[in-house]
Amino acid sequence: MNTKTIKLVIIGSINTGKTSLIYRLKNNSFNTHTENTIGAAFTKLIHTHNPSTYNIECWDTAGSERYAPLLPLYVRGAHIVLLCYDNWNANVIKDNLKYIHTNNTNTHVVMCRTKSDLITPSTNDDVRSRDTINAELMGWGKVHFVSSKTGDGISDLLNSVCNYIDEYIPNTTVHNTSHLSQLDNEKMKSKSCSC
Numbered sequence: 001m002n003t004k005t006i007k008l009v010i011i012g013s014i015n016t017g018k019t020s021l022i023y024r025l026k027n028n029s030f031n032t033h034t035e036n037t038i039g040a041a042f043t044k045l046i047h048t049h050n051p052s053t054y055n056i057e058c059w060d061t062a063g064s065e066r067y068a069p070l071l072p073l074y075v076r077g078a079h080i081v082l083l084c085y086d087n088w089n090a091n092v093i094k095d096n097l098k099y100i101h102t103n104n105t106n107t108h109v110v111m112c113r114t115k116s117d118l119i120t121p122s123t124n125d126d127v128r129s130r131d132t133i134n135a136e137l138m139g140w141g142k143v144h145f146v147s148s149k150t151g152d153g154i155s156d157l158l159n160s161v162c163n164y165i166d167e168y169i170p171n172t173t174v175h176n177t178s179h180l181s182q183l184d185n186e187k188m189k190s191k192s193c194s195c
């Protein structure tokens with residue numbers, strides 16, 4: 001049995017559904033009572049897909065502007081960053097991406113269009129093709145359309161993450177998170193995360 005341990009960080013603007021997405025990935029259900037994350041929250045996803053076990057160490061960051069200065073610290077050393085947005089805004093997305101690329105040239109970015117259940121059927125095709133084209137133009141491959149509410153797109157997202165790990169991460173990778181100990185413990189806890 002192969003075991004792979006990776007650091008995954010989820011970033012995006014406030015209320016884009018990051019905590020709900022982590023909750024869905026971990027519990028396969030929708031948490032209707034999330035609160036805004038304070039600083040960041042840590043949770044571990046253990047996913048088994050023979051012959052591999054994936055230990056996915058997740059940092060769920062706060063989208064509030066006032067925590068933005070902490071983002072580079074959390075993102076540092078991440079193998080994968082899930083960049084969440086619930087409405088395409090190139091400037092906001094570029095803003096988020098700048099936190100990733102300063103010191104993280106090896107970080108794999110996965111674009112997640114959250115709350116896909118809120119896209120009306122009449123605009124669904126337009127929104128999907130617009131976001132897909134925009135992401136391609138910006139150099140970011142596939143956009144994952146996910147709904148933490150309905151579970152739509154979640155297994156596809158998880159498969160994508162695991163495929164990336166299979167391809168690029170060696171077995172039992174250990175990463176250094178000691179820099180995080182500089183942070184005030186309280187800032188790392190989220191009132192909202194009940195994962």
Ligand SMILES: Nc1nc2c(ncn2[C@@H]2O[C@H](COP(=O)(O)OP(=O)(O)OP(=O)(O)O)[C@@H](O)[C@H]2O)c(=O)[nH]1
Nearest residue numbers: 015016017018019020034036037063115147148149
């Ligand atoms: N309809 C719908 N609502 C969602 C979905 N995901 C999250 N929400 C709602 O969006 C709001 C914000 O969700 P959170 O998961 O707390 O958002 P967040 O990105 O973690 O917010 P911050 O921690 O403040 O950055 C909540 O009211 C959620 O119930 C979804 O897939 N569909």
Ligand SMILES: [Mg+2]
Nearest residue numbers: 018019036037
């Ligand atoms: Mg949150």
